[in-house]
Amino acid sequence: MKRKHKRLTFAFIxxxxxxxxxxxVLSAFEDSIxxxxxxxxxxxxxxxxxxxxxIGGLVEESSVKKAEGAITLFxxxxxxxxxxxxxxxxxxxxxxxxxxxxxxxxLQDGVFMASDVLAKHDENYMPPEVAEALKKSGQWNTxxxxx
Amino acid sequence: MTAExxxxxxxxxxxxxxxxxxxxxxxxxxxxxxxxxxxxPAALMQLVMVLISFGCLxxxxxxxxxxxxxxxxxxxxxxxxxxxIAGVWANHEGSLLLWVLILTLYGSxxxxxxxxxxxxxxxxxxxxxxxxxxxxxxxxxxxxxxxxRVEIPPIxxxxxxxxxxxxxxxxxxxxxxxxxxxxxxxxxxxxxxxIEGRVDAAWARWVRPWTLAAWCFxxxxxxxGSWWAYxxxxxxxxxxxxxxxxxxxxxxLAGTALLHSSTVVEKRDTLKGWTILLAIIAFSLxxxxxxxxxxGVLTSVHTFxxxxxxxxxxxxxxxxxxxxxxxxxxxxxxxxxxxxxFQPISREGALLLNNLIMATATAAVLLGTVYPLLLDAVGGDxxxxxxxxxxxxxxxxxxxxxxxMAVGPMLSWKRADLKPALTRxxxxxxxxxxxxxxxxxxxxxxxxxxxxxxxxxxxxxxxxLSELAGRIRLLQVPFVESLRRLTRSPRATWGxxxxxxxxxxxxxxxxxAGSWRTESIQTMKPGDTVSVAGYDFTFDGAEPGQGPNxxxxxxxxxxxxxxxxxxxxxxxxxVYNVSKRPTTEAGIHSMxxxxxxxxxxxxxxxxxxxxxxxxxxxxxxxxxxxxxxMVFGGxxxxxxxxxxxxxxxxxxxxxxxxx
Numbered sequence: 001m002k003r004k005h006k007r008l009t010f011a012f013i014x015x016x017x018x019x020x021x022x023x024x025v026l027s028a029f030e031d032s033i034x035x036x037x038x039x040x041x042x043x044x045x046x047x048x049x050x051x052x053x054x055i056g057g058l059v060e061e062s063s064v065k066k067a068e069g070a071i072t073l074f075x076x077x078x079x080x081x082x083x084x085x086x087x088x089x090x091x092x093x094x095x096x097x098x099x100x101x102x103x104x105x106x107l108q109d110g111v112f113m114a115s116d117v118l119a120k121h122d123e124n125y126m127p128p129e130v131a132e133a134l135k136k137s138g139q140w141n142t143x144x145x146x147x
Numbered sequence: 148m149t150a151e152x153x154x155x156x157x158x159x160x161x162x163x164x165x166x167x168x169x170x171x172x173x174x175x176x177x178x179x180x181x182x183x184x185x186x187x188p189a190a191l192m193q194l195v196m197v198l199i200s201f202g203c204l205x206x207x208x209x210x211x212x213x214x215x216x217x218x219x220x221x222x223x224x225x226x227x228x229x230x231x232i233a234g235v236w237a238n239h240e241g242s243l244l245l246w247v248l249i250l251t252l253y254g255s256x257x258x259x260x261x262x263x264x265x266x267x268x269x270x271x272x273x274x275x276x277x278x279x280x281x282x283x284x285x286x287x288x289x290x291x292x293x294x295x296r297v298e299i300p301p302i303x304x305x306x307x308x309x310x311x312x313x314x315x316x317x318x319x320x321x322x323x324x325x326x327x328x329x330x331x332x333x334x335x336x337x338x339x340x341x342i343e344g345r346v347d348a349a350w351a352r353w354v355r356p357w358t359l360a361a362w363c364f365x366x367x368x369x370x371x372g373s374w375w376a377y378x379x380x381x382x383x384x385x386x387x388x389x390x391x392x393x394x395x396x397x398x399x400l401a402g403t404a405l406l407h408s409s410t411v412v413e414k415r416d417t418l419k420g421w422t423i424l425l426a427i428i429a430f431s432l433x434x435x436x437x438x439x440x441x442x443g444v445l446t447s448v449h450t451f452x453x454x455x456x457x458x459x460x461x462x463x464x465x466x467x468x469x470x471x472x473x474x475x476x477x478x479x480x481x482x483x484x485x486x487x488x489f490q491p492i493s494r495e496g497a498l499l500l501n502n503l504i505m506a507t508a509t510a511a512v513l514l515g516t517v518y519p520l521l522l523d524a525v526g527g528d529x530x531x532x533x534x535x536x537x538x539x540x541x542x543x544x545x546x547x548x549x550x551x552m553a554v555g556p557m558l559s560w561k562r563a564d565l566k567p568a569l570t571r572x573x574x575x576x577x578x579x580x581x582x583x584x585x586x587x588x589x590x591x592x593x594x595x596x597x598x599x600x601x602x603x604x605x606x607x608x609x610x611x612l613s614e615l616a617g618r619i620r621l622l623q624v625p626f627v628e629s630l631r632r633l634t635r636s637p638r639a640t641w642g643x644x645x646x647x648x649x650x651x652x653x654x655x656x657x658x659x660a661g662s663w664r665t666e667s668i669q670t671m672k673p674g675d676t677v678s679v680a681g682y683d684f685t686f687d688g689a690e691p692g693q694g695p696n697x698x699x700x701x702x703x704x705x706x707x708x709x710x711x712x713x714x715x716x717x718x719x720x721x722v723y724n725v726s727k728r729p730t731t732e733a734g735i736h737s738m739x740x741x742x743x744x745x746x747x748x749x750x751x752x753x754x755x756x757x758x759x760x761x762x763x764x765x766x767x768x769x770x771x772x773x774x775x776x777m778v779f780g781g782x783x784x785x786x787x788x789x790x791x792x793x794x795x796x797x798x799x800x801x802x803x804x805x806x
Contacts, residue, residue, distance in 0.1 A: 009491040010499060017507045017544075024540045025511060032535035035528055054531055066751050070668050070758045089668045090381065090748045090760050093310075093729040104533075132529070 034104060038133030039081040042107070049107050055083065056102040056130040064097055076101060076112070078133045087114040100130040150215050153203025154294040157244075160196035160251070161284035163189050167277035171270035175342075183270035190258035190273050193280065194251040201248050204293055205235050214300040217241060217293045223306035223725050225696045233317035234307045239457075240293035242320055246437070247283050249321075249328040250276065253357070257332070264353065271339035279331055282464045290457045306725035309697070315375040323368030323395060327433040329361020330402055333409075334430035337423045338472060341479040346423065351413035354426070356785055358409060359642075362402045363781035369395050370774040381718075381731035381746040383762040385660065385770065388537040393516045394436035397509055401429040404505035407498045415495055415560060417487035420480045421502065427476060431469045432509070438465055439516070490562045497555030504548040511540045542596075549603045549654065552647060553610025557617065571617055575609035590663055597662030601655055608651035615644050642784025646777050653773030659741070659766025670756040680763035682743060683707045689747055689757060697723045697730075702747030702757065704734060716745045741765035 036054045037047060047053060060082060063075040071088045074097075085103055095101065095117060105114035167189035174182025207215050208231045211224045221238045222231060230237075236245040254276040261269050287293070310316070336354045340346045372395065377385040386392060405425040411418045438461040489495040515532045523529060553575060557568040582605035586598050616622075618640070619632040665680040673688035687703040704716040716734030723730070736743040741764055748758035 006489070006491060010496075010503070013500065014503050017503055021507045021511055021540070021544060024543055025514060028536045028539040032533065032539065034531045034533055036531060037529075066753075070670050090731075090746060090758055093381075093731055104531075 036102075038078045038136065039076055039083040040078055040133075040136070042083060042112075043081055047107060049109070052104070052106055054102055054104045055085075055112060056100070056133055057083075058130070058134070059095070059097050059099055059101050061097050076103065078136070083112055084110070085112045085114050087117055091117055102130065149203045149206050149210075149212065150294040150296060153200045153207075154292065156196045156199040156203070157284065157288060157294075160193050160200065160247075161281065161288065163192045163196065164277040164280040164284060167193065168274050168281055172274040172342075175267040175270040175274075178267070180266065183266050186270045186273035186277075187258040189277070190251070190254045193277070194255040197244070197248045197251045201235075201244055204241060204244060205232065207294075208232065208235050211304065213302070213304055214296055215293075216295045216297050219297060219301055219304045221307050222304040223696070224303055225725070226307060226312070227695050229314070229317060230307055230312045233311070236320050237307055237311045237316070240287070240291045242324070243283065243287050243291055244293055245321060246324055246328060247280060247287070249324050250280055250283065250331060253328060253332050254280070268336075268339055268343060268350075271342055272335045275335040275338045276331065279335075279468070282468070286457075286460050286464065290460050303725075306696075306723065309721070309723040309726060309728050309730045310379060312696075312723075313375060313379055315371055315379070319368060319371045319375060322364050322371055326361050326363075326365025326368050326402075327395075327398060327436060329357060329364060330398060330405075330426070330430040330433050332357035332361070333405060333426040334472070337426035338475065340483075341423060341475050344479055344482045346412065346419040346483050348413050348416055351409050351422070355406075355409050355413060358402060358406050358426075358429075359781055359785050362399070362406055363778050363785070365395070365399050365402060366774055366781070367778050369399060370771050370778075374771055377767070378733050378735055379731070381733050381760070383664070383666065383733070383744050383746075383760070383764060385767065386657075388515075388534045390516050391440050393512050393537075394439040397512055397516070398429055398432040398436055400505050400509040400512065401425060401432050404502045404509075405429050407505075408502050411487075411495050411498050415487035415489065417485040417489065417495065418499065418502075419483040419485050421499075423480060423483070424476060425502070425506075427469075427472045428506075428509075431465075431472070432513075434461075434465050434468055438462060487561075489560070492558065492565055493563045494555065494558045494560045496563075497551060497558050500551060501548060501555065504544060508541055508544045511544065512537065515540070546599075546603060549607055549650075552650075553607050553614075556611070556614045556643065556647070571613055572610055575606055575613050578609040579603070579606035593663050597658050600658030600662065604651045604655035604658065607654070608648060611644055611647040611651065638787040639784045642780040642787070645780025645783065649773045649776030649778075649780060651773070652769050652776060656766045656768065656770030656773060660764045660770065663765045665763040667761045669759060670751065670754070671759045672754070672756045677759075677761060679761045680741075680765075681708060682713065682763060684743075684745060684759075684761050686757070686759065689750070694721065696725070697721045699732075700747070700750075702734070702745070702759070704745045704747075704759075704761075706736070706743055714743065716743065718745045718747045720747055720749070737768045739768075742767045 034052055034054050036056065037045065039055060039057050041047075042053070042055060055076060057076040057078040060075040060077045063073075065073045067073055067086075069088070070090075071086060072091060073084065073086050075082050075084050077083075085105075087103070087105075102118040103112065103114040104116040104118070105112055107113075167186055171183050171186035171189075174180070174185070204217070207218050208222055209228075211218065211222060211231075213219050217238060217240050218234075221234045221241075226234070235241045254273060257264075257269065257276070258273060261272075264272075333354050336350065336357075340350055369392075372392070373385045376387070377383070405422065408418050408422045408425055412422050438458070487495070515536050519530050519532055553572060554565075554568055557571060558565075579602045583598050583602035586601045590597065618636065619629045621629050624632075667677055667679045669677060671677065671686040673686055676683050676685045678684070683706065685705045685707070687705055689700050689702040691698065691700050693699070698721070700720045702716075702718050702720075704718070706713045706716065714736040716736060718734035719732040721730045721732060722728070731746055734745045734747075742762070744762040744764055746760040748760070750757050
């Protein structure tokens with residue numbers, strides 16, 4: 001094989017890899033990207049039941065209740081709209097009423113069935129999406145413990 | 148006083164670095180030996196200054212000096228001694244100080260031991276190192292001064308984030324930083340070589356040990372971080388494809404590629420431009436990692452509160468370093484001439500294939516990590532890219548590489564024949580097939596990908612062993628001769644063998660824990676028994692108690708299999724006295740076939756039941772065991788005579804003498 005052909009072989013492999021990677025990325029983007037909504041967005045945009053999304057806001061004061069079978073019920077609010085959330089399992093250590101929270105899951109009959117509640121390593125931390133959602137609803141710095 | 152000394156030493160270090168960044172570089176250009184000679188004492192002086200600064204901060208922590216903001220925010224008199232020390236780098240400002248300490252440590256190692264480097268190359272390398280240092284000193288002094296005082300000192304501090312009060316996480320950041328910053332050496336050598344316009348085998352022999360050391364530290368650091376997440380966060384998971392995790396994983400991928408391509412430069416004098424580019428990319432990704440973690444632009448499970456002004460500074464630094472080095476690369480790289488030629492089917496070809504796949508995988512991870520940021524920056528939707536994306540892109544990309552990994556080491560340099568290599572792999576193929584069948588029989592109802600993963604791991608393991616057997620000509624020559632060949636193998640070759648074996652074990656562990664994990668979440672009252680994957684977890688209640696600076700609730704789980712007791716686990720729920728913050732300590736029992744894992748939650752006062760999470764994680768310990776073997780292989784390779792500083796000249800002389 002000539003030097004030129006040799007280079008072409010590797011150029012071809014590189015192209016092939018890129019094509020495969022692009023195809024993989026595109027198909028993965030299609031079904032695994034998760035959109036983020038505030039409770040207001042979620043109701044206004046009429047997100048279909050069963051679609052996998054993330055929501056964020058503050059855990060409403062005195063809304064956390066334990067139900068049967070390790071299920072916890074609570075409400076997430078952006079201080080304009082409030083949405084009921086149901087989560088089965090152990091909540092993260094820093095989950096508390098009045099604090100920012102991000103939950104991943106899907107809507108089912110008006111209740112958000114969370115499969116994950118994201119934990120933070122630092123209690124002063126406010127997820128940027130939550131801060132934004134609060135700013136959008138015009139409630140930034142009036143409620144919540146946001147800095 | 149101590150704080151002022153530390154602050155002042157840091158300013159002096161900046162001054163020294165500014166001199167070191169310019170004078171030797173100009174000296175190398177003008178061939179002025181005296182100017183070039185400035186680099187050595189300057190690099191050593193920087194180390195002394197940063198050591199003083201770091202020592203001062205440590206002293207402030209040890210003496211709990213609450214007139215210093217950093218100590219107030221991260222320490223407390225009642226904190227155990229080890230966490231007072233670890234507290235120095237368990238925060239933003241202190242961790243940057245650790246960053247520059249490691250940077251100057253590497254720099255002065257070159258200054259002190261690089262006597263056989265060509266003087267101009269040495270001067271340039273140290274200059275580039277100093278440029279990076281200047282950036283970080285400025286960053287610290289302008290936005291993140293660890294020595295800032297408070298006007299009215301409080302009586303006590305706010306204590307360190309309880310999640311960080313853990314031995315694993317005390318040594319995780321230094322390990323990770325030794326890796327990140329270690330790539331700065333490869334970067335500096337790459338930039339110096341671009342300025343000089345020359346890359347040769349001697350250059351590669353210089354770069355390799357640094358890259359190898361950085362790679363070992365980074366591997367260990369990532370494994371430690373993942374292990375910490377596994378036992379401390381209480382979700383039973385070990386890798387979440389979280390942006391902060393990806394931030395450390397991307398430099399690792401690029402660094403692994405660099406490790407392999409620098410071998411080609413050393414042995415065969417080709418792939419030069421590519422190796423230089425990889426060195427630039429590996430360090431750029433390390434910087435990007437620092438940026439992603441420290442700027443708080445991402446929603447991550449591991450994020451800590453942060454300050455946007457800092458983010459902009461790091462972003463600017465990032466633009467200068469990456470933009471500058473890539474511009475220099477575009478300008479100078481064409482002048483690098485490679486002499487070695489090779490056929491696509493050859494050791495070089497296999498290593499290049501490894502590099503192409505690694506680079507593609509790095510790019511895919513990078514895309515998934517920064518895409519949400521970019522989309523947000525242009526005003527698009529807010530999205531997150533999670534594990535499903537990475538699993539469905541990264542894993543298919545890696546599979547052909549793992550398959551090729553068993554073949555690559557069997558090919559000869561320059562030109563090879565695929566057939567004899569594959570013939571030697573029949574045994575490995577058979578072994579992988581058998582293992583797959585056995586796995587299939589055991590867990591027929593699990594995901595088929597798991598069976599493939601275990602098969603690939605078995606293939607790589609057996610393939611690597613057959614390469615070793617072939618190298619020592621096992622069964623072809625008398626056994627004593629084989630043994631002699633085995634003990635005479637260069638340590639670098641042993642490093643390769645162990646590295647690949649370790650990866651095979653790690654893959655088996657990841658596949659096992661990823662595919663066949665059993666999880667059970669429920670409420671349990673004392674006396675209840677729940678069966679998970681054939682193990683009966685009996686909950687014997689929970690008892691409260693006191694730790695050194697926390698109170699805890701300790702659950703008791705008796706675990707039995709077929710009526711025979713296996714172990715008793717004691718997961719804890721801790722509440723730290725000062726910050727009043729709770730943490731979870733999982734109860735874990737590691738076995739060869741998997742881990743038993745239990746977490747206890749809060750008590751529901753109405754019913755007297757506790758929420759519990761129980762897991763059986765198959766093969767999960769193999770993952771960290773495999774990394775340990777990989778790191779051990781890397782360390783062994785580091786002790787190879789060829790990598791010993793000053794060895795190249797000596798070795799060549801010895802070779803000549805032998806010839």
